[in-house]
Amino acid sequence: MKKTTIRCPYCGARATLRPSSVVYGERAKPGGYLYICDRYPKCDAYVGAHQRTKLPMGTLANGDLRHKRIEAHKTFDQMWKSGLMTKWQAYRWMQGKFALNEDQAHIAKFSEYMCDQLIAACNQVYENLDMAA
Template sequence: MECPYCGSPAVFMTHKEFYGRDYGGNVYVCRPCDAYVGTHGRSKAPLGTMANAELRRYRNQAHAAFDPIWKSKSMHRTAAYRWMQKVMDLTPQEAHIGMFDVPKCIKLVEICSRYRSHSS
């Protein structure tokens, strides 16, 4: 995997090597850019795209806006992701916050805010 910010090869590490504790997964890391992405469990399959500190903040905000929709049982999780896909005009492969760039995160936060204000 290549860092999308600087083009350097990302280093593959275990969670223990990266975080100092084993959370049961791995991570691809670019130290100079402070960019990284976790993997599906102990596999080498990334959970999304590498993200620097700014993009991680926006993805966290997107999750904070989106996750309560399905965690509150207002929608089942699968239905919530299908709804996200539809309202944001995404393919099933794109409908994951781990694949989002900053503008998509901002758009999802706005859409979720409107959804919550209409469903209250």
């Protein structure tokens, strides 16, 4: 397991890999982990960790940013869940639309601004489909 040091972008404290039950209690997925700001719960920043590698899935986020990322994921995931394109094609579309490389094209790394841009771009695709129908 690769050791990684993460600093909270909100308060500057370190973030530590901890079981997700620290945040989610009984609702936590078994075996799930999060990087949680050491000042939690005063500082509400955390991010999920990959099951296998325990590396962070993205950047630490507070409640507002987590909500925006969830919203962006719901809108973006419709692109491939609806059958409009495959999941791979949807991520390639995102990369091209925003000039991102493969490492950057993860909603868990997006700012609120980038989430808003992705939501708007996806909605534009859906509107164009409606017009063509």
